[in-house]
Amino acid sequence: HAAHCAAAGGESLLPGGSLPGITVACFDYGATGIEQDYRSLVDGRGPEEVFRAVNDAIPALPGKSLGEMLELSALAGHDPLTFQLMLPYLRQLAPGFDGQEVQLLAEEIFAVWETYFPAGVAGEADLGYELGVLSILIGDLGGAIEYLSGSIELLGPSTGPQFTLAACYEGVGKPELAVDLLQQVVNREPMNGPAREMLMRCMQAASGPRS
Numbered sequence: 001h002a003a004h005c006a007a008a009g010g011e012s013l014l015p016g017g018s019l020p021g022i023t024v025a026c027f028d029y030g031a032t033g034i035e036q037d038y039r040s041l042v043d044g045r046g047p048e049e050v051f052r053a054v055n056d057a058i059p060a061l062p063g064k065s066l067g068e069m070l071e072l073s074a075l076a077g078h079d080p081l082t083f084q085l086m087l088p089y090l091r092q093l094a095p096g097f098d099g100q101e102v103q104l105l106a107e108e109i110f111a112v113w114e115t116y117f118p119a120g121v122a123g124e125a126d127l128g129y130e131l132g133v134l135s136i137l138i139g140d141l142g143g144a145i146e147y148l149s150g151s152i153e154l155l156g157p158s159t160g161p162q163f164t165l166a167a168c169y170e171g172v173g174k175p176e177l178a179v180d181l182l183q184q185v186v187n188r189e190p191m192n193g194p195a196r197e198m199l200m201r202c203m204q205a206a207s208g209p210r211s
Contacts (some may be wrong), residue, residue, distance in 0.1 A: 058085045066101050068094060070100035070108050078111040080127050088131055094137040096098060102138045113147060118154055126151050129161045132168075141168050157186050163195055166202070 057072055069086050090105070097105065109131050116127050129152025135144035148158040148165040152158075162185050166178035182199035185192060 003041075006022060058082075061089045062090070066097065066105060068092070070104060071106055075114065078108070078115050080112050080116045082084070083112045083124055084107075084127065084130065087134060090134060091137060091192050094134065097138060102140070106135065106137055106140050106143055108141075109143060113150070126155060126158075126161065128152075128154060131162070132164060136164070136168065141172050145172070157184055159189060159192070159195075161190075163198075166195075166198060169203075170198065170202055175204035178202040179206055 055097035069090065073079075073083050073086065094105075111127070113131055116203065118124060118127075127151075128147045132144040132151065134146060135141070145165060145168050148161050151161040152165070155161075162181045166181040166185075169175065169178040169181075179199065179202050182195050182202060184196065185195040186199055189195065
């Protein structure tokens with residue numbers, strides 16, 4: 001940890017010697033002395049306990065603001081697993097975000113995506129798909145396209161990411177890019193009515209007059 005921070009031009013929270021000049025911005029997840037607890041963890045117990053403290057904050061997320069959740073995500077180093085635990089609350093709050101909040105969340109989504117690589121274990125969540133859906137909720141179709149495409153590239157084709165990506169392409173006025181995705185979905189699931197309807201719509205739009 002210390003070597004990585006030094007190489008990145010920063011200072012380690014767990015240095016070999018005491019650095020009293022370092023201050024820590026703490027996430028207040030309850031009426032407790034969390035700042036004191038956090039400093040104690042950093043000074044005496046190591047990063048595992050710090051991340052345990054982050055995860056202990058998750059049950060208190062309902063009712064917290066976007067800013068508080070973004071602070072928690074930053075404290076966890078934009079950890080994908082931590083961010084996944086916030087997703088249900090962020091999806092609930094997303095329709096009420098203003099322009100600045102949308103921008104801040106979009107930046108955090110990107111930071112989380114940059115740290116992600118699937119472990120390949122059974123039952124692992126599809127983070128690319130989850131980030132894509134959240135991006136759609138905040139109106140960031142460009143970001144959604146990136147994350148959904150990443151999901152398909154990393155984990156292979158599946159109906160959810162492909163159908164949702166096709167809807168994004170249709171939404172940004174590129175129905176021709178949706179056609180192949182939807183055709184694959186329909187080939188696997190011939191009775192998928194929404195996919196068949198969107199496929200017909202996108203094929204018609206793609207073959208029509210172009211301005």
